[in-house]
Amino acid sequence: MESLTISEWLLTELKQGRFPPRMPTHRRVYEAIRRAIATQHLTPGARLPSTRSLAEELGLSRNTLLAAFEQLHEEGYVVSQIGSGTRVAATLPESFVTTQESGATPQTETARNTTSLSKRGTIAAGPSDQPSYEVQPFTPGEDDFSAFPTQIWRRLLNRQWRDPQPAFLDYGHAGGHLPLRHAIANYLRMSRTVNLTVEQVLITSGTQQSIDLCARMLTDYGDRVWVENPCYWGARRVLEVNGLTLHPVAVDDEGMAPSNTDFRNPPRLIYTTPSHQYPKGVAMSYGRRRLLLDYAASRGAWILEDDYDSEFRFEGRPLSSLQGMDQSGCVLYMGTFSKVMYPGIKLGYIVVPPDLAERFKRGLYELQRPGQVVIQAALADFIEEGHFSTHIRRLRQLYKERRYLLQKALAPVTNVGARLPPAGSGLHLVVELPPTCDDVRVAELAAEQGLRVYPLSHYSVGDKREKGLIIGYAYAATDRIMTYGRILADVIQAALSN
Numbered sequence: 001m002e003s004l005t006i007s008e009w010l011l012t013e014l015k016q017g018r019f020p021p022r023m024p025t026h027r028r029v030y031e032a033i034r035r036a037i038a039t040q041h042l043t044p045g046a047r048l049p050s051t052r053s054l055a056e057e058l059g060l061s062r063n064t065l066l067a068a069f070e071q072l073h074e075e076g077y078v079v080s081q082i083g084s085g086t087r088v089a090a091t092l093p094e095s096f097v098t099t100q101e102s103g104a105t106p107q108t109e110t111a112r113n114t115t116s117l118s119k120r121g122t123i124a125a126g127p128s129d130q131p132s133y134e135v136q137p138f139t140p141g142e143d144d145f146s147a148f149p150t151q152i153w154r155r156l157l158n159r160q161w162r163d164p165q166p167a168f169l170d171y172g173h174a175g176g177h178l179p180l181r182h183a184i185a186n187y188l189r190m191s192r193t194v195n196l197t198v199e200q201v202l203i204t205s206g207t208q209q210s211i212d213l214c215a216r217m218l219t220d221y222g223d224r225v226w227v228e229n230p231c232y233w234g235a236r237r238v239l240e241v242n243g244l245t246l247h248p249v250a251v252d253d254e255g256m257a258p259s260n261t262d263f264r265n266p267p268r269l270i271y272t273t274p275s276h277q278y279p280k281g282v283a284m285s286y287g288r289r290r291l292l293l294d295y296a297a298s299r300g301a302w303i304l305e306d307d308y309d310s311e312f313r314f315e316g317r318p319l320s321s322l323q324g325m326d327q328s329g330c331v332l333y334m335g336t337f338s339k340v341m342y343p344g345i346k347l348g349y350i351v352v353p354p355d356l357a358e359r360f361k362r363g364l365y366e367l368q369r370p371g372q373v374v375i376q377a378a379l380a381d382f383i384e385e386g387h388f389s390t391h392i393r394r395l396r397q398l399y400k401e402r403r404y405l406l407q408k409a410l411a412p413v414t415n416v417g418a419r420l421p422p423a424g425s426g427l428h429l430v431v432e433l434p435p436t437c438d439d440v441r442v443a444e445l446a447a448e449q450g451l452r453v454y455p456l457s458h459y460s461v462g463d464k465r466e467k468g469l470i471i472g473y474a475y476a477a478t479d480r481i482m483t484y485g486r487i488l489a490d491v492i493q494a495a496l497s498n
């Protein structure tokens with residue numbers, strides 16, 4: 001360690017206030033010690049002061065220190081031995097990744113050999129721009145959990161559990177629970193103009209897994225994949241881990257906008273969010289859809305259509321799916337129950353072209369033996385009995401109002417050079433900031449006010465970094481959203497006026 005003692009170092013770290021305002025103190029202490037380890041201020045084997053003395057020196061309660069130490073212990077950062085106190089573990093859980101991050105060389109040959117990750121493992125476990133803090137009013141991607149009809153859901157689950165068929169306790173069938181596949185097929189035909197038979201529907205554990213399955217089944221290491229720039233981080237990570245070469249394609253007001261240079265580099269896969277581009281929020285125009293479909297068909301490329309939140313369209317006619325316009329069978333359509341039900345349900349689906357259906361079903365079964373049959377059966381009832389549509393209608397009203405109020409509260413930011421692009425759907429909106437603005441800093445300033453928003457630049461692929469803020473409104477209570485919105489508007493205005 002340099003000239004500072006560990007308690008002095010921690011004190012400085014805690015005072016710098018780089019933590020979200022509502023983060024509990026024990027969690028701050030834990031993060032600060034973890035950072036000391038990651039940056040090698042505390043090296044493997046180093047002894048930590050006792051919780052009692054650290055508590056005194058940091059001016060905190062001993063319980064706070066005990067809670068922080070317990071978490072470090074549970075996660076393998078420190079070890080405790082009677083007589084020698086608490087020491088930094090010799091083999092750290094993230095030693096490979098963190099030494100890379102800090103630019104330091106690994107400690108010993110043994111440590112490297114026992115903890116080195118594969119290339120794909122390193123990407124999977126690499127630093128993420130996505131904070132893992134508790135949900136706050138504007139956290140993007142969150143639903144209003146309080147609106148979920150828990151009583152109905154409990155009743156439907158109980159019905160399945162009351163007299164469960166033995167098969168419900170076994171592994172699931174390949175492709176997923178048949179009644180749920182039927183319910184999804186009916187829903188997609190009616191609501192999303194998807195052309196399909198039930199054989200084409202496969203249940204997955206969400207979009208991440210759907211993308212992973214497509215990447216494994218349709219690509220080889222090094223293949224090129226077009227992604228929108230900016231792009232959904234979850235898709236990006238999965239595609240990278242599969243060893244694919246990401247080729248960023250710009251997004252304009254008509255959605256994904258491939259240039260002539262892009263067209264000269266045909267991809268194997270095209271990942272796109274046509275109904276509501278994530279994160280920018282635009283819908284893909286009809287002309288662009290035709291262009292993309294014709295290009296993919298002529299080059300033998302597959303299109304992965306991620307239709308993650310199209311249920312929440314507040315204005316205009318519902319947009320048709322890209323899959324519904326596809327004549328050549330090049331679109332794989334993906335949906336999720338994370339937004340309408342709740343994220344923890346971890347269920348999604350993929351509609352694959354007829355010729356691929358059987359092989360995808362077998363592949364999915366081999367790669368991830370399916371389960372969760374009881375939940376799938378309850379979900380099938382939830383859809384077939386009309387609760388799903390009722391719930392969507394309710395949420396649509398709720399989110400429409402929140403969106404309206406938030407737009408109103410944020411309107412003053414357009415006077416200082418920010419832009420609020422028109423968008424009539426989804427669970428988040430984007431405030432575009434001037435190119436010179438440091439959107440990460442603006443997001444930090446908002447976090448100091450208890451408002452977690454995401455900087456748009458974090459979603460960039462490649463060098464072109466657009467600046468802005470992504471603001472979720474589904475989770476913020478209707479009677480508070482104007483207040484939060486005004487606070488955020490003040491933060492943005494102050495940042496842009498400086």
Ligand SMILES: Cc1ncc(COP(=O)(O)O)c(C=O)c1O
Nearest residue numbers: 141206207208232278308336338
């Ligand atoms: C663009 C996009 N696709 C899909 C999802 C949902 O993914 P999953 O089904 O894995 O929860 C999200 C979640 O925020 C998303 O933003």
